[in-house]
Amino acid sequence: MSHTTGPTRSARHAAPLVLALGIALLSGCSGDEGATDAAASSSAPSSSAATSSAEASTPASSAPASSGPAEAESETVAVTEGEMFIELSEDSFNAGTYTFEVTNTGSMRHDFVVEQNGEDVANTDVLQPGESTTLEVDLTPGEYVFYCSVGAHRAAGMEVPVTVA
Numbered sequence: 001m002s003h004t005t006g007p008t009r010s011a012r013h014a015a016p017l018v019l020a021l022g023i024a025l026l027s028g029c030s031g032d033e034g035a036t037d038a039a040a041s042s043s044a045p046s047s048s049a050a051t052s053s054a055e056a057s058t059p060a061s062s063a064p065a066s067s068g069p070a071e072a073e074s075e076t077v078a079v080t081e082g083e084m085f086i087e088l089s090e091d092s093f094n095a096g097t098y099t100f101e102v103t104n105t106g107s108m109r110h111d112f113v114v115e116q117n118g119e120d121v122a123n124t125d126v127l128q129p130g131e132s133t134t135l136e137v138d139l140t141p142g143e144y145v146f147y148c149s150v151g152a153h154r155a156a157g158m159e160v161p162v163t164v165a
């Protein structure tokens with residue numbers, strides 16, 4: 001009878017080195033200038049809720065890729081539609097809840113449809129020229145296409161492929 005020896009437990013427990021990278025990208029707010037960075041005692045981004053108020057719709061144009069997941073909050077994305085394009089104020093999407101503010105700036109009717117992995121998951125009503133509306137969508141990781149379903153607009157260019165990380 002063979003008898004195996006008991007497993008030796010090598011409980012290595014290396015304490016993870018936590019690097020607190022406080023990258024505060026303060027895009028210039030309109031109005032109050034000359035606000036110096038008061039990096040006084042804001043440390044420890046622990047599990048407590050980082051309350052960032054001010055749901056200001058600041059379309060940060062081409063912001064650098066933010067490293068690391070931010071807090072899960074609803075984000076507002078401006079969607080501008082016209083003949084024959086769809087323009088987004090955001091070009092990088094992480095999983096979470098988004099509020100799309102869709103504005104039809106064209107002279108034709110357009111709508112806004114969110115397609116995930118080939119299936120429509122949300123859409124607005126058809127917007128008349130000059131109309132706007134909002135659409136709240138929970139984005140999960142995957143491949144999306146934002147498009148207009150009116151006529152042959154999608155084939156004419158009204159589609160934007162989006163990858164949600």
Ligand SMILES: [Cu+2]
Nearest residue numbers: 110148150153
């Ligand atoms: Cu359209």
